[in-house]
Amino acid sequence: MVLEAISLSGPAKFFNWGFISISIPNLIMIGLIVVLFVLALVIPFPTHDSSEHTPSSERK
Amino acid sequence: MRKERNVDLQKWTGPKRPYDLVKELVIALVVVTVLVGGLAAIFSSPDEPAVTLQVWANKAPGDFITTTVGELAGTTISASYGPPYNNASEGLKLGPLKLQKMAGITIPVYPAEDFVVGPLAFSKDVAVLAAVSQWKATPSDQQGKWANDYASAIEKAGDPAKVSASQDFGPVPTMAAGLLTLAQSNVLDGLLTTTVTPYPSDFTKPMLFLADSGYFDELGAAQHLHGDQWGMMNETGSYPGQSWLWLFSLWYQVEPFKSSPNADAEIFLWIMILTAAFVFMPLVPFVNRLPRLIPIHRLIWRKYYRDNNL
Numbered sequence: 091m092v093l094e095a096i097s098l099s100g101p102a103k104f105f106n107w108g109f110i111s112i113s114i115p116n117l118i119m120i121g122l123i124v125v126l127f128v129l130a131l132v133i134p135f136p137t138h139d140s141s142e143h144t145p146s147s148e149r150k
Numbered sequence: 151m152r153k154e155r156n157v158d159l160q161k162w163t164g165p166k167r168p169y170d171l172v173k174e175l176v177i178a179l180v181v182v183t184v185l186v187g188g189l190a191a192i193f194s195s196p197d198e199p200a201v202t203l204q205v206w207a208n209k210a211p212g213d214f215i216t217t218t219v220g221e222l223a224g225t226t227i228s229a230s231y232g233p234p235y236n237n238a239s240e241g242l243k244l245g246p247l248k249l250q251k252m253a254g255i256t257i258p259v260y261p262a263e264d265f266v267v268g269p270l271a272f273s274k275d276v277a278v279l280a281a282v283s284q285w286k287a288t289p290s291d292q293q294g295k296w297a298n299d300y301a302s303a304i305e306k307a308g309d310p311a312k313v314s315a316s317q318d319f320g321p322v323p324t325m326a327a328g329l330l331t332l333a334q335s336n337v338l339d340g341l342l343t344t345t346v347t348p349y350p351s352d353f354t355k356p357m358l359f360l361a362d363s364g365y366f367d368e369l370g371a372a373q374h375l376h377g378d379q380w381g382m383m384n385e386t387g388s389y390p391g392q393s394w395l396w397l398f399s400l401w402y403q404v405e406p407f408k409s410s411p412n413a414d415a416e417i418f419l420w421i422m423i424l425t426a427a428f429v430f431m432p433l434v435p436f437v438n439r440l441p442r443l444i445p446i447h448r449l450i451w452r453k454y455y456r457d458n459n460l
Contacts, residue, residue: 098193098388104374109403111380115390131449 198386201366203342203356207333210365214333215310216301217363218326221261223297226362228261235259235358244415257354265359269341270328278328281321288320296320377402377413397421 102113112120207214220226224238232241233250234257241250270282285293300319307313310326332338342359343350360366375381382399385391401420407413432438441447448455 096193099197100388101372102374102384102388111374112393113374113384113388113391115385115388116383116393119390120393131446134453 193389196386196389201360201369202336203333203339203360204336206360206363206365207330207338210363211330211334212309212311213363213365214330215326216304217359218266218329219297219301219304219310219322220362221265221359222322222325223294223301224262225298225301226261228259228358228362236261242412242415244412244419249415259355259358261359261362264345264355265342266325266329268345269332269338270325272337272341273328273332275328275331277324278331281324281328284321285325292320296322300326378408397424 098115102115105112105114105117217226221229224230228235230238232239233253233255236255236259240248243249267282267285270278273279273282288296296319299317300313300322303313303317303319304310310323313323329338332341339356340350342355343353345355370376370381371379373386374384375386377399380396380399380403382395382402383391383393398417398421401407401417402413407417407420410416427434454460
């Protein structure tokens with residue numbers, strides 16, 4: 091059996107606010123999802139250059 | 151076909167750009183493979199040891215006895231569940247629709263017989279076998295009285311070991327102790343998984359029996375896995391769980407669903423209504439105008455809008 095480098099077997103900590111109770115690991119994942127979404131919005135596509143809107147027929 | 155739909159058939163005369171789908175697929179596959187392999191090497195994955203009837207009987211023998219007596223008295227969750235296991239109740243309802251009753255008893259489970267009386271026939275203890283014979287020869291009213299009296303005595307004493315032996319509980323204490331011995335020696339796990347087929351592949355009965363226990367209930371609560379703890383979203387240990395189930399889990403935390411005995415069916419219907427609202431969003435007034443108020447699409451396609459002065 092290979093032991094993991096970082097053990098996550100211990101009990102998780104929870105963020106509680108009113109009736110909302112969310113584990114810190116879940117909160118981190120949701121944060122990462124939001125960050126990735128924002129990055130996907132603001133980082134330009136690699137192909138967003140001036141040639142991309144050239145009609146394909148002209149490119150040939 | 152309406153005239154405006156003809157736009158679908160017209161040849162596109164606007165700008166075009168090449169797009170390599172295979173290249174994107176390969177890049178995505180490589181990135182995800184490296185991420186999965188790397189994260190698995192660093193963090194591993196949840197690997198909680200299985201909770202068996204033997205583990206339960208050894209770690210919480212008092213709770214095992216209490217649950218066994220509850221099965222004989224017919225007061226546990228599975229004993230009073232109704233379809234698809236038995237006819238002890240009508241089960242989930244949605245207005246006038248008796249959903250579980252309509253589906254019928256498709257997986258027959260009668261806890262007193264299946265979890266306790268049946269397996270005890272495999273006991274090697276003659277006192278236990280005699281107790282089972284006495285139980286079987288007794289009318290159900292008296293059986294219920296013995297089991298309920300013993301359950302009340304356990305609740306009063308706080309532990310089966312502290313119950314006074316002077317009271318008459320018939321064969322119930324001997325039967326419960328006999329089942330504890332079978333479970334502690336790992337016989338009961340095998341008996342309950344091979345009653346349907348010779349192969350130990352159907353875990354319905356041991357899982358239902360275990361789910362009736364206070365021991366398993368406490369294990370779930372400690373890991374925040376109960377329905378009223380947003381458990382649907384959580385994983386064992388400190389691993390991230392199914393956070394995408396937040397919308398399902400949310401309704402179990404608020405009224406009127408929180409205290410409803412039919413919460414599962416009601417929340418299912420509510421989610422279907424929300425899903426329909428999502429599907430028909432383009433037809434919902436105001437909501438279908440939101441992109442004009444929150445123009446995220448203009449941010450994504452900002453170059454197109456900028457180049458074309460839109």
